[in-house]
Amino acid sequence: MTAVAITGMGVVSAAGLDLDTFTESLLSGRSAVGDFVLPRLANNRRRQAACIKHLNGTDRFSARDLASCDRFSVLALLAAAQALGACGLEPDLIASTRTAVVIGTGVGGATTIDDGHHALYVDQRRLDPLTIARLMPSAAAAQISARWGCRGTVFAVSSACASAAQAIGVGMGMIRTGQADRVIVGGSEASLTPAGFRSWEAMRVLTDTKCRPFSCNRDGMVLGEGAAIFVLEDRKAARARRAPIVANLLGYGTSSDAKDLVRPDPVGAALAIELALQDAALDRRFIGHVNAHGTGTRLNDTAEAAALTMVFGDHLGALPVSATKPIHGHALGAAGAIELVAAIVALQASVAPPTLNFTTADPDCRLRVSAERQTVELPIAMSNSFAFGGINASLIVAHPDWS
Amino acid sequence: MVTISSHETGLQVGWPEFADPTLVPRILDIIAIESMIDRAAIRPDATLETLGVDSIEVVMIVNGLEDAFNATIPSELRLGDADNLAQLVGILGAAIAQGHDELKA
Numbered sequence: 001m002t003a004v005a006i007t008g009m010g011v012v013s014a015a016g017l018d019l020d021t022f023t024e025s026l027l028s029g030r031s032a033v034g035d036f037v038l039p040r041l042a043n044n045r046r047r048q049a050a051c052i053k054h055l056n057g058t059d060r061f062s063a064r065d066l067a068s069c070d071r072f073s074v075l076a077l078l079a080a081a082q083a084l085g086a087c088g089l090e091p092d093l094i095a096s097t098r099t100a101v102v103i104g105t106g107v108g109g110a111t112t113i114d115d116g117h118h119a120l121y122v123d124q125r126r127l128d129p130l131t132i133a134r135l136m137p138s139a140a141a142a143q144i145s146a147r148w149g150c151r152g153t154v155f156a157v158s159s160a161c162a163s164a165a166q167a168i169g170v171g172m173g174m175i176r177t178g179q180a181d182r183v184i185v186g187g188s189e190a191s192l193t194p195a196g197f198r199s200w201e202a203m204r205v206l207t208d209t210k211c212r213p214f215s216c217n218r219d220g221m222v223l224g225e226g227a228a229i230f231v232l233e234d235r236k237a238a239r240a241r242r243a244p245i246v247a248n249l250l251g252y253g254t255s256s257d258a259k260d261l262v263r264p265d266p267v268g269a270a271l272a273i274e275l276a277l278q279d280a281a282l283d284r285r286f287i288g289h290v291n292a293h294g295t296g297t298r299l300n301d302t303a304e305a306a307a308l309t310m311v312f313g314d315h316l317g318a319l320p321v322s323a324t325k326p327i328h329g330h331a332l333g334a335a336g337a338i339e340l341v342a343a344i345v346a347l348q349a350s351v352a353p354p355t356l357n358f359t360t361a362d363p364d365c366r367l368r369v370s371a372e373r374q375t376v377e378l379p380i381a382m383s384n385s386f387a388f389g390g391i392n393a394s395l396i397v398a399h400p401d402w403s
Numbered sequence: 404m405v406t407i408s409s410h411e412t413g414l415q416v417g418w419p420e421f422a423d424p425t426l427v428p429r430i431l432d433i434i435a436i437e438s439m440i441d442r443a444a445i446r447p448d449a450t451l452e453t454l455g456v457d458s459i460e461v462v463m464i465v466n467g468l469e470d471a472f473n474a475t476i477p478s479e480l481r482l483g484d485a486d487n488l489a490q491l492v493g494i495l496g497a498a499i500a501q502g503h504d505e506l507k508a
Binding site for chain 2: 045202203204206207208209217219220262263298299
């Protein structure tokens, strides 16, 4: 089967607007979570989130281009510019019918939706004619396609917090089956709007204290935003053109709980993990590190620990598990992409990043949680994404030197 | 507020007591409305499981209490640790009562 290489990678997150800053935050355990004030609300108590306060690099786009973009598309374009700049592909190869774009997002243009509703209901005025073009979930993929001239298959994947991981998995399949020579994949989310944030509050899944994945005293998650984009190619072709391969994408598994939309089922999550191992044709003992979905909610972490236990059994004692959301926040539809960057950065440094705020082990989560940064022996990592809707996705990446 | 577990004593479980005697009946009314269960079924020794109340209905109950009492019920409360409704009402009632004391202070 065609092996798939990642030849370019870019990230825009509150934990770093470029790969170097993000890597530093991740490995040193510097949290981007901070105070956060929602606009347009009367009852405005203090909130916390990992939001991007100042966005650099937008000067590369014209005012007219930016006017057609929601924030989630701007984040995607910035991350794509990094990834495409790093992959070393000539512009005429990117601008081709053989280049596809598959981008995950949970919501799409949340800011545009909020602005539109405010204009309509509060100001009673006509909406901006570009409202639809900005808010559609496929806007980020279409913007990338338009900017770099990618004329192959272009679409969005929307499956809540599994969106980006599924987009990456689908893109890998397109390289394997020859549907495209290059696929730009990843995810983008910018949904920290008043209504978006209050919707999460209504579910009571946000912490009032700190996000502490897998810790006994965990009490919820912290929201984030951002984008991460990768360039996928046939590894043979990438080697032939001496591309800077950052990692090999070995496996992808996805499953649906087919049960409750909000209560995770460990059986479904375990199936996605198992399918990723089968897809990579790997024995579970070769996995050296897991970047967990690890949201910090009671239900997710218990279910994820149960799923990992089902699949990894006695190997779990030797398997460092990191949850990096306390650093970059839960970026929802972009989480799978941002956390794949985290998994790759960890592989490159041979470490498991710290799981911030971890205090006490939970007897229901019998994992080797990497509370502090620790050395990892094996150059293969897994990244999990489990979504509302009961949709699960798991990706496996290897250091480029591993074969 | 003192709640004694029936497992420890073998005695019948009772509702917790608060300085405001209307607090518990008002909480119980909201539990009945939000989870759409018969008010008569809401007994101190009942559990969420036996009543068929799922996690989203618990969220609706807590949101309903916040709205009714103009209170904030913090995320770190371990509602899942409650063995029965008496304990659950004890945890929620204490948080509401504490919120009101803070408002007065």
